[in-house]
Amino acid sequence: MFTIEHEFDATVVTLVDEGEAPLEEDVTVIAFEDCVTVEQYDPVTDRVMKITMSFAQLRDLDAALDLPEGVYRLRLEDDEDEEEGEA
Structure with missing residues (x-):
C-alpha cells in the first residue's frame, strides 16, 4: 500500500x-x-x-532494476534513455 x-x-x-x-x-x-x-x-x-x-541517480536506479549484472551509463539521445554497457 x-x-x-x-x-x-x-x-x-x-x-x-x-x-x-x-x-x-x-x-x-x-x-x-x-x-x-x-x-x-x-x-x-x-x-x-x-x-x-539526484534525479540522475534516481533515473539510474530505475534502469538498474531491469538490467542484468554489469556496468552501465545511461545517456539521453533524442529525448530517449538508452543503455550502454557490458556485463
Missing part, C-alpha cells in the same frame, strides 16, 4: 509494508525540485535514516 501527498515544495510518497510478519518500517520518498530523499525509521538506533539522491 502507498500514499501520495502533494505539499507546497515536494511530493511525498509513503510505502507501507503489508503482508506477513516480519514487516519493515514505512519508507517515505520525498521528491523536491532538485533531489529526492528516502527516509525510513530504524528501530535499532531509534533514528530516521535518510539518503538524498
Whole structure:
C-alpha cells in the first residue's frame, strides 16, 4: 500500500509494508525540485535514516532494476534513455 501527498515544495510518497510478519518500517520518498530523499525509521538506533539522491541517480536506479549484472551509463539521445554497457 502507498500514499501520495502533494505539499507546497515536494511530493511525498509513503510505502507501507503489508503482508506477513516480519514487516519493515514505512519508507517515505520525498521528491523536491532538485533531489529526492528516502527516509525510513530504524528501530535499532531509534533514528530516521535518510539518503538524498539526484534525479540522475534516481533515473539510474530505475534502469538498474531491469538490467542484468554489469556496468552501465545511461545517456539521453533524442529525448530517449538508452543503455550502454557490458556485463
